[in-house]
Amino acid sequence: MTLKITGALVLGEQAGDLYVDDSGVLVDEVLSPDETIDADGLVALPGLVDLHTHLREPGREDAETILSGSRAAAMGGYAAVLAMANTSPVTDTAEAALRVLDLGREAGLVHVQPVGAVTRGLAGEELAELGLMARSRAAVRVFSDDGRCVHDARVMRRALEYVKAFGGVVSQHAQDPTLAGPSACCHEGEVSGRLGLPGWPGVAEEVIVARDVMLARHTGSRVHIAHVSTAGSVEVLRWAKAQGIDVTAEVTPHHLMLTTDLLTGYDPTFKVNPPLRPDEDVEALREALADGTIDAVATDHAPHARHDKEHAFVDAAFGMLGLETALAVVRTALPDLAWADIARVMSAAPAQIAGLEGFGSLDLGSTAHVVLVEPDATVTVDRGASVSLSRNNPWHGRTLRSRVVHTVYGGRVTVRDGALA
Ligand SMILES: NC(=O)N[C@@H](CC(=O)O)C(=O)O
Numbered sequence: 113m114t115l116k117i118t119g120a121l122v123l124g125e126q127a128g129d130l131y132v133d134d135s136g137v138l139v140d141e142v143l144s145p146d147e148t149i150d151a152d153g154l155v156a157l158p159g160l161v162d163l164h165t166h167l168r169e170p171g172r173e174d175a176e177t178i179l180s181g182s183r184a185a186a187m188g189g190y191a192a193v194l195a196m197a198n199t200s201p202v203t204d205t206a207e208a209a210l211r212v213l214d215l216g217r218e219a220g221l222v223h224v225q226p227v228g229a230v231t232r233g234l235a236g237e238e239l240a241e242l243g244l245m246a247r248s249r250a251a252v253r254v255f256s257d258d259g260r261c262v263h264d265a266r267v268m269r270r271a272l273e274y275v276k277a278f279g280g281v282v283s284q285h286a287q288d289p290t291l292a293g294p295s296a297c298c299h300e301g302e303v304s305g306r307l308g309l310p311g312w313p314g315v316a317e318e319v320i321v322a323r324d325v326m327l328a329r330h331t332g333s334r335v336h337i338a339h340v341s342t343a344g345s346v347e348v349l350r351w352a353k354a355q356g357i358d359v360t361a362e363v364t365p366h367h368l369m370l371t372t373d374l375l376t377g378y379d380p381t382f383k384v385n386p387p388l389r390p391d392e393d394v395e396a397l398r399e400a401l402a403d404g405t406i407d408a409v410a411t412d413h414a415p416h417a418r419h420d421k422e423h424a425f426v427d428a429a430f431g432m433l434g435l436e437t438a439l440a441v442v443r444t445a446l447p448d449l450a451w452a453d454i455a456r457v458m459s460a461a462p463a464q465i466a467g468l469e470g471f472g473s474l475d476l477g478s479t480a481h482v483v484l485v486e487p488d489a490t491v492t493v494d495r496g497a498s499v500s501l502s503r504n505n506p507w508h509g510r511t512l513r514s515r516v517v518h519t520v521y522g523g524r525v526t527v528r529d530g531a532l533a
């Protein structure tokens with residue numbers, strides 16, 4: 113099956129044609145293509161790569177499955193997602209990682225790359241089978257106890273030393289559990305005080321970011337900070353990068369746009385970890401993404417079933433959907449960010465951080481993972497239209513700029529005219 117994409121603005125720059133040969137590779141010409149996509153006026157970017165997705169399978173297939181999450185990813189323009197390890201059972205063995213990989217292949221809509229747990233059962237004590245996961249066919253490179261912080265500094269140090277041997281990285285959910293109490297459910301500040309909700313302060317994140325960049329320096333290893341949410345974390349990252357410390361960081365679309373005042377309606381849709389922060393933090397995160405202090409956008413797509421989310425605010429589950437809306441949120445939050453920069457933060461940089469080869473580029477000879485975007489479309493989000501199994505969509509009713517029109521994964525069209533192919 114060969115493909116020609118005509119007239120796309122490649123990386124938002126000049127209009128050109130893209131050709132895919134029958135092995136799914138971008139080539140300079142195909143004489144009589146089997147399919148032609150008219151991409152006049154559309155921007156072509158390399159298929160997006162999400163460093164941080166919760167697919168819930170195994171264990172919570174009522175909230176999402178690898179198939180339904182892959183559908184949401186394709187609709188969002190993604191070609192690869194890293195599936196977080198906080199499933200049930202946890203992805204803490206090579207067998208568990210291989211199951212996720214193979215279910216992703218069966219779904220066939222995006223590459224599903226398993227993230228391995230740092231510690232057995234995410235308990236924060238003994239290291240999981242990091243080496244076996246890395247050497248398995250799943251070739252796990254990113255390890256995370258996400259949902260929980262690797263809070264024991266000694267365990268974090270050992271994990272960093274261990275992953276260095278095979279070029280792995282530890283992705284840290286930075287949240288000091290002694291500063292963010294067990295009942296903390298939002299940002300600690302003026303709004304939480306007014307609403308009478310127990311909060312956690314930005315410094316609970318910042319102390320872990322600061323500790324972990326020092327551990328990365330000490331071990332000479334590589335650390336990645338998941339879902340950075342505060343201006344203080346940005347300052348630490350800026351300093352650490354200036355020192356040459358091997359640290360990377362991601363920000364979620366929601367932390368680039370939504371603020372803690374949304375909690376005044378006590379709607380648990382807006383309950384997420386880390387919590388929505390004040391304007392000053394959002395502003396600092398936008399700047400940090402634009403200037404490269406934050407390397408990547410990652411969705412932290414966190415689907416939850418109704419019966420886990422529809423509770424009083426303090427009792428509801430943390431997390432919000434993100435895959436289908438990520439690109440439009442980034443475009444809306446940072447309207448001046450060039451498409452080439454969007455391609456960097458949503459595709460090339462995450463592929464590089466995750467060690468995923470064959471993603472993040474539209475160069476000739478690359479595997480054809482392409483997303484075609486209508487750059488100035490305005491779309492009002494309807495949570496009922498989502499292909500995710502969950503409905504905890506914080507963007508419902510909002511109008512966002514730009515729209516994913518077609519997604520091509522490995523030369524195959526997975527989304528055509530805004531619908532699953
Ligand atoms: N982000 C969230 O609020 N929730 C995530 C866990 C996490 O990313 O920490 C989840 O698994 O639901």
Ligand SMILES: [Zn+2]
Pocket residue numbers: 258259260285338339385386
């Ligand atoms: Zn997390």
Ligand SMILES: [Zn+2]
Pocket residue numbers: 164166196258259412414
């Ligand atoms: Zn997460």
